[in-house]
Amino acid sequence: MKENNEVQEAIETIVMAMVIYVLSILMCGFTVMYLWNNILPVIFGVRTITLAQAIAIDLLISFIVTTQTKDRNLNLKDVFVKVLSTCLNALLVGWIVIQFI
Incomplete structure (x- = not known):
């Protein structure tokens, strides 16, 4: 059992x-x-991108700039909270900035 x-x-x-x-x-x-x-598009006049293109850009940038964490004792929940909070913080700050463009 x-x-x-x-x-x-x-x-x-x-x-x-x-x-x-x-x-x-x-x-x-x-x-x-x-x-x-x-x-x-507002600042430089470039074309908009799709979700698949955005995921590819995110993957490329993450591959280039990610550093290894020294804390190997993170559990699954901690990793999820860390990733999600990083994305949500960027989204919130970006939304605030967009309001002034």
Whole structure:
């Protein structure tokens, strides 16, 4: 019985991690798309981008500038909160800035 519970918990953790991963990709991609489409066309006259293009830009920038964290003891919830708060903070500050453009 104990092994079944451990397997069940492992499966739940993996599924939750995949859901969180997809949600964070979508949220950060939406943030990039929203900020791009509301700032860059107004200032530089560039074209707007789609969500898929925004996710690709976010992935590229994250790959280039991400540094490794020294804290290896973060659990899944902490990582999700960190990623989500970063995206939401950027979205909020960007929204405030857009109001003055």
